Amino acid sequence: MTTDRLASLDGRDFDVVVVGGGAAGASATQNLAAKGFRTLLVEQGDFASGTSSRSSRLLYCGLSYFSPDYPLWRAIFNPRDMMRRVQMVQLAMGCRTELASASPERVKPYDFVFPVKQRSEYPRWKVALGYRALSLFGSAKVPLAYRHDPMPDAAREGLVSFMDPSELVGVARFREYQYDWAERICVDAVMDAERLGATVANYIRVTGFHREGDNWCLTLENGSLPGRRPSQDNRRAEVRARFLVNTAGAWVDRLLKQGPGQHPRHVIGEKGINLVVKLPDTCRGQGMETISSKGQPFYLMPWGDYHFFGPTQTVFEGPPEDVRVLPEELDYVLSEANQVFPSFQLTRDDVVYSWAGVRPRTSNASANVMRVFTIHDLAKEGLENAIAVTGVPIMVHRHAGRSIAAWVAARATPSGQSGQLNPGAQLLPADDGSAIGNVPVTSLRAAAQREHVHCLLDLMFRRVNMGWQPDMGLPHAEATARAVADILDWDEVRIATEVNAYRAFVVTNFNPAIARSQAVAA
Structure with a gap:
């Protein structure tokens, strides 16, 4: 399947090539195609399989930009930093409203608390000031719904009842929104981009690029499926485009090394981990945000009948694909x-599964300037009509996509016809017939048929929501593979390969309790 696509791409001309199929690349491709640009999106793995797949799932209100520990004097001595914080809060709240309104099937509202403690660096007035400032940028359609609940009423039920009441003055209550699962939002954008005329190709990697006159010439090769040996297929394809858009996320700088010139660092990798636990039923559907002992954001996120805690924030210098949860990080969280929540007394045995990811923060020499969404015009580095995009959390991916398309449109006229972008969810067909792991077989088969599925991981994690369930889809892997085998031309050997690769990936990257218990039983 991959080889056929390479052959079909070879020698083709595009207006724009977008490299990197995460949140930013998917949205950029969708917006470029809607404007009528002949656009090619290539991704070395599956769409949304990198940083976007390890998201915290929070459609964030932007509290950290007005964090309680932000020194007010800094606004006087560094007004540019304060202005960026205001801009990012405005952007976060605007994007929150946009996505919750346009794709209600992909987000869920939850009630959150922020504990206000006695003798804290974050007294009630500071917390209230932060939330009231955030509320100025909200909307009636998607309200923040902030209020303060004093003790002892605040601790009568729910999450707060498991906190130490002797430390609390009260809690700030507010509403947050959570992505049902972030990967599907990216896939929705990719599928709509294809509908609008874009060419999209996963498991295709860029191994080189150079200038040919006014165009960029990119060399493409086959990517490798997860858990398989690197592809031994030496076939290549070459495509040309006037514009090159680098949305490779944590791999931005690695991609630039495939082309001409020397380049400064554009991305700093920031590692974060999360761990899933089962809490008492009275906590279901409730979340918490606070500041950790390290002065960093710390949250408890609802996750169906479960919850997850996180994150960590540490610089990560290794290959992003090698990131894993370390024992000491688990213990810290x-x-x-x-x-x-001293009443919980959580241990490693309570962890249902955990995951790690690398956030591609914008590199900046100044420690006092926020690292935010940035379009780097690479003409300054000798690469005409090329940009690198950094610092795109999934909550602002639609804004980033529009900004990238606007950058290209300011420099060129589209060669094709414009179309109407669909911001809504791309829902798979479903019926009341047979199901596997609560997913209709009709949905599985439709995704396999039309959504660029190459392996079982693509299907179970990023096309339907099976992989992120408490059992991580492990009991359903073989049945799922068999349900789509005829569509994907998988024989018995390939089915076994897919199931084994799926299990190996899940065990290596998530260390789920279901696999740990099976290992002990064996």
Whole structure:
């Protein structure tokens, strides 16, 4: 399947080539195609399989930009930083409203609390000031719904009842929104881009690029499926485009090394981990945000009948694909969780599964300037009509996509016809017939038929929501593979390969309790 696509791409001309099929690349491709640009999107793995697949799932209100520990004097001595914070809060709240309104099937509202403690660096007036400032940028359609609940009423039920009441003055209550699962939002954008005329290709990697006159010439090769040996297929394809858009996320700088010139660093990798636990039923559907002992954001996120704690924030210098949860990181998150909720007394045995990811923060020499969404015009580095995009959390991916398309449109006229972008969810067909793991077989088969599925991971994690369930889809892997085998031309050997690769990926990257218990039983 991959080889056929390479052959079909070879020698083709485009207006724009977008490299990187995460949130930013998917939205950029969708917006470029809607404007009528002949656009090619290539992704070395599956769409949304990088940073976007390890998201915190929070459609964030932007509290950290007005964090309680932000020194007010800094606004006087660094007004540019304060202005960026205001801009980012406005952007976060605007994007929150946009996505919750346009794709209600992909987001869920939840009630959150921020504990206000006695003798804290974050007294009630500071917390209230932050939330009231955020509320100025909200909307009636998607309200923040902030209020303060004093003790002892605040601790009568729910999450707060498991905190230490002797430390609390009260809690700030507010509403947050959570992506049902972030990967599907990216896939929705990719599918709509294809409908609008874009060419999209996953498991295709860029191995080189150079200038040919006024165009960029890119060399493409086959990517490798997860858990398989690197492709031994030496076939290549070459495509040309006037514009090159680098949305490779944590791999931005690695991609630039495939082309001409020397380039400064554009991305700093920031590692974060999350861990899933089962809490008492009275906590279901409730979340918490606070500041950790390290002065960093710390949250408890609802996750169906479960919850997850996180994140960590540490610089990560290794290959992003090699990131894993370390034992000491697990212990740190558990320790922070037990400080907030001493009644839980959580241990490693309570962890249902965990995951790690690398956020591609914009590199900046100044420690006092916020690292935010940035379009780097690479003409300054000798690469005409090329940009690199950094610092795009999924909550602002639609804004980023529009901005990228506007950058291209300001420099060129589209060669094709414009179309109407569909911001809504791309829903798979479903019926009341047979299901696997609560997913209709009709949905599985439709995704396999039309949504660029190359392996079982693509299907179960990013086309339907099976992989992120408490059992991580492990009991359903073989049945799922068999349900789509005829569509994907998988024989018995390939089915076994897919199931084994799926299990190996899940165990290596998530260390789920279901696999740990099976290993002990064996």
